[in-house]
Amino acid sequence: MPAEDSREIGLRTAQDPGLRPPSGRGHSIDWFKQVAVMSNPLRPNNRFARNLDAILEALQGAVAIATAADDTAEPTLLGANQAFVLASGWAKADVKGKRLSDCNSERIDIRPLFDRKGQQQHWLVIHQAAPQDTASEKPGKRRRKTSPGRPGTKGLGIKEPDTGEEADFRALVEGFPNGVLVHRDFKPLYANEACARRIGFDGSAGLLAEPTLLPFLPVELHNRALRRQRRILAEGAAGPARVLRCLTAKGEPFWVEAAEKRILWRGEAAVLVSLSDVTEQVQMRRSELMLREAVDNLSDSFVLYDSDLKVVLTNRRFHELFPFLPTQQAIAGKPMQELVEASVANNVVTDPRVWRDREQFIADFIADRLSNEACVSEDAWPDGRWDTVKEQHTRSGGFVSVRSDITERKRAEFALRDQESRLEQALAERSAQLKGILANIAQGVTVTAPDMRVLLVNQGFLDIFSIPGELGRPGVHVSEFVRQGLRNEHYPRAEVEAAGGEDAFVEQRLAVIARVTRSVDQRTLADGRVIEIRQQRLPDGCIVSTYNNITDRVHTERELQRQREKIYQNEKLTALGGLLAGVSHELNNPLSVVIGQAALLESMAPDSALAERAMKVRNAADRCAKIVKTFLSMARQRPAARSAIQINDLIADVLDLVTYQLNTTDVTITCDLAPDLPLVAGDSDQLSHILVNLFINAQQAMLNTPLPHRLVITTSYLAASRQIRILVRDSGPGIPEEIRSRIFDPFFTTKPVGHGTGVGLSVCHGMVTAHGGSISVENAASGGAAFTVLLPAGGMIQTEEPEVAAPRLHSQERQILVVDDEPDITSFLVEVLEAAGHSVDVASSGQGALTNLAGQDYAAIICDLRMPHLDGPGLYGAVSETKPHLLDRFVFITGDLLNERTGRFLKKTGRPCIEKPFMPDQIRSLVEEIAARGEA
Structure with missing residues (x-):
């Protein structure tokens, strides 16, 4: 325990002084170098000698004090403690007065003591054989002898000494750097300055003013300290020095090594305490213990060697890996070679070199560790485990080795390597297969x-x-x-x-x-x-x-595209045909009137001139009717009636019709017609319509181009494909590439509004397709557009029977019923039938017809299929319930046979149907036939 400094109180008895230097591990003889100087020569009297002996005995180690009468005299010993006497081999009584030259100079260390003025007064003699001395020296380090002499440092500044005996002891105690404290029942009686400063006081007076020293001890030590003091005062035996945790005046902890002894202080028993500050040593020891514990708890193996390659420190994991080595407590100091030899002997080394020459392997192993400052390697165990070994030299020349278990990682590496090997093999096989595939x-x-x-x-x-x-x-x-x-x-x-x-x-x-x-x-x-x-x-x-x-694929795609375009064109033309069919139906009624009236006019004309005019009207109307029927045929997708046609003659006939119109726009016509062309099976009216359309379109295309306007018509026979080719080329501006694919689309036109409907070329395309041919367009090399029509030569030709005027039948008068909502049609039919000698009743609707049929029967019933309210099928159904015997006398007329419902009805009933427009003879003949069947 530290004590407060006091420069006023001296030691009174021979047993008063006591001082114990630091001892134990970590202390060295350097402590004695810090002994303070004494202020004046000690006076050699009995009481001083007794006090000096008490002080020296309180010190641990073999210590003596020497002095000299003057600078020329040889120093002699004033006193020594029992340890010095034993170490020197002298008797206690023979020590005093011994010359330094009598001491073994190889085993003593002499330190000069100076006063505060720097003058040497005495010598401190330390015997090196003392245990604390040998423990403090480093192995292998030769001890240096210090001869008496004046050092290079000045004195520590102790106050001027008092006179008298107590002043001598006081000067000696005050000069020690260790704390010296005297207390009774923990009431401080004396403390030197070193003790007072360590506790936190400026001088010993402050510490001596404290009523008790217990506050400077932790509370948990108070009872133990009181018991120890009583035992020391009663028995006088203090026991060995001990390390205590104390507190400063501010409550800060520190550690001291305390040596206690019973003395008489002013005639009464007291406790003399010598205190050495070991705070740094304790902290270092604690850090060392913590480091050792941390190393011991590492999951990796750890071993530390010193510069002589002897073991300094190991951890628990190291001994788990090498159980055949000495224990953790006994392995310190073992050389590396012994450890390596044990590892080889226990067959834990897998290096193949060990089997060739064991001694050489051990030597090479240690040499490698000495030569390599740092090394990282992998080590395999016989049982299949793997370690990473990291070895590193320390600054002090030692050597540290750390082993980390990498067994799982190595297994993963081996598995990965094995997998890579299999993959490489599989890749090589696949590569060979691929080469074989690519080659074939x-x-x-x-x-x-x-x-x-x-x-x-x-x-x-x-x-x-x-x-x-x-x-x-x-x-x-x-x-x-x-x-x-x-x-x-x-x-x-x-x-x-x-x-x-x-x-x-x-x-x-x-x-x-x-x-x-x-x-x-x-x-x-x-x-x-x-x-x-x-x-x-x-x-x-x-x-x-x-x-x-991809030649075949490209050709197939092109053919598919051509077929798709063809289907697309057919679909568009079918839609156009449906539209035209509706229009045609509306035209059939007035055409029927025109044709019928013209035929009547022709038969009733009084002179040939009028009859000729009527015939022209009838022919024109008949031609219109054929065009309408052509539209209907296209819509029905039925082939037109075919006859043998000479294309060159047809072109000549068409040019006769349009030459005048072409001449009005200064169009020069050039014909290059191949002779002896085969006949073509076709409809002359449809083919004429195609040629007229192409000629007129060429004329209109050249209207806005400079002269000359040329129209070139060429025919030829393609023997390879057995086709007749008609080429119509103009000198117009041609057709732009971006619209050429749409030129045959219905209602597509490049003409201004009011000048074209976009129907002509689409109708031509449909007519040519119906004849089994094709029509195309491209720009001519010399400029302008060139239309090419290809028609199959020959083919099935349907010969049309020449129309022969039916003879007038002079039959008996019959009653006929005409049912139609068109007044012009009914009047025409009445006139035709009455001219044939029949009696005719007229009904404008199906309801009116039922009224007529309620009163009488008729030899023939001519009925329109499409009428408002009650149509033809409805009337037929009503008659089937009231007068079924009249069903065989129905003759239907219509301008629309495209209607699916109409087709199903006619197919179911099997009744005849005359398609508008019709001729008078058709009506008369059919009525006579129906009436005759009814009478039979």
């Missing part, structure tokens, strides 16, 4: 390196481009393939010339290939084959190219 497929494959040299070429590529086999070797430059393609004429000549020649073309192709990242292209070879080329650049810069002959 028709598709071409090449792999090109970044330097434009091929790495792989399969046989398919060589076959597609007709390349010799020697060019298929790896390492051939791509330019060789391009030059071979030029020799095989696989590139268009115009493209080669545009590049500036073959060499420039090769460079151009190489530049294109070098820029490839990902592309799909098609190349048409000179022989018409189409090659699809797909190229892809890989991350390593190589280019993989595939070549596929």
Whole structure:
């Protein structure tokens, strides 16, 4: 326990002084170098000698004090403690007066003591054989002898000594750097300055003013300290020095090593305490213990060697790995060689060198550790475990080795390596399979390196481009393939010339290939084959190219596109036909009146001139009726009636009709008609309509172009396809490419509003298709548009029977019922039938007809199919319930046979139907036939 400094109180008895230097591990003889100087020579009297002996005995270690009468005299011993006497081998009584030269100079250390003025007064003699001395010295370090002399430092500044005996003891005690404290029942009686400063007081007076020293001890030590004091005062035995945790005046902890002894202080028993501050040593010891505990709890194996390659420290994991080595408590100081030999003897070393020469392996192992400042390696155990061994030299020349278990990682590495090996083997097998596949497929494959040299070429590529086999070797430059393609004429000549020649073309192709990242292209070879080329650049810069002959696919796609366009055109024309059919139905009624009235007028005309006019009207109306029927045939998708037609004669007839109109716009007509053309099976009216449409369209196309306006008509026979070709070419502006594919679309026209409907060419397309031919358009090389019509030569020809005027029948008068909502139609039918001698009743609706039928029967009932309110089928159904015997006398007339309901009705009933427009003779003949059947 520290004590407060006091410069006023001296030691009164021979047993008063006591001082114990630091002891135990970590202390060295250097402590004695800190002994303070004494202020004046000690006077050699009995009481001083007794006090000096008490002080020296309180000190641990072999210590003596020497003095000299003057600077020339040899120092002699004034006193020594029992440890010094034992170490020197002298008797206690013989110590005093012994000369320093009598002491063994190899085993003593002499330290001069100076006063505060720097004058040497005495010597401190320390015997090196003392236990604390030998423990404090480092092994292998030679002790240095210190001869008497004046050091280079001045005195510590102790106050001037008092006179008298107590002053001598006081000067001696005050000079020690250790704390010296005297207390009774923990009431401080004396303390030197070192003790007072350590507790936190400026001087010993402050500490001596404290009523008790217990506050400077932790509370948990109070009872134990009181018991110890009573035992010391009663028995006088203090026991060995101990380390205590004390508190400063501010409550801060520190540690001291305390040596206690019973003394008489002014005639009464007291406790003398010698205090050595060991706070730093305790903290270092605690840090050492914490470090040892941390190292001991590492999951890795740890061993530390000193510079002599002897074990300093190990941890628990190290001994778990090497259980055959000495225990953790006994291994310190063992040399590395002994550990390595034990490892080899216990067969834990898997290095193959150990089996060749065990001694050499051990020597090489240790030499490697000495030569390598740092090393990281992997070590295998016989049982399959693996460690990472990290070895590093320390600054003090030692050596540390740490082992980390990496068994799981190594197993994972081995598994990964095994998997990689299997993958490499599988890849090699797949590569061989791939090479076999590539060698036998028709598709071409090449792999090109970044330097434009091929790495792989399969046989398919060589076959597609007709390349010799020697060019298929790896390492051939791509330019060789391009030059071979030029020799095989696989590139268009115009493209080669545009590049500036073959060499420039090769460079151009190489530049294109070098820029490839990902592309799909098609190349048409000179022989018409189409090659699809797909190229892809890989991350390593190589280019993989595939070549596929897609000629058949391209032709199929083109044919499918042509068929789709054809179907599309047919669908559009069908829609147009449906529209025209509706229009035609509306035209049939007035055409029926015109044709009928013209026929009546022709038969009733009194002179030939009037009859001729009536005939012309009837022929024109009849032609209109045929055109309407043509529309209906297109809508029904039924083939028109065919007859043998000479195309050249048909062209001449059509030109007679349009020549005047063409001449009005200064159109020059040139005909180049091939002689002896085969006949064509077709409808002359439809073909005439096609030619008229083409001639008039050509005329209108040339209206806004400068003269001359030329129309060239050419015919020829294509023997290979057995087709008649009609070419109509004009000198107009031609047809732009972007609208050429739409030229035959219904209602598509380039003419201004009011000048065209877009129906003409679409109708022509439908008529030509119905004849089994085709029509196309392109721009002529000399300018203008060129329409080509192809018609099959020959074919099935339906010969039309010449119309023979039916003889007038002079039959008996019959009662006829006419049912139609069109007044003009009913009046025409009445006039025709009455002229034939029949009696006719008229009903404008189905309801009116039922009224007539309620009163009488009729020889024939002529009924329109489409009427408001009650139509023809409705009337037929009503009659089937009231007068079924009259059902066989129905004759239906209509202008619309496209209606599905009408078709089903006529097919079910089997009744005849006359399609509008009709001729008078058709009516008369059918009525006579129906009436005759009824009478029979």
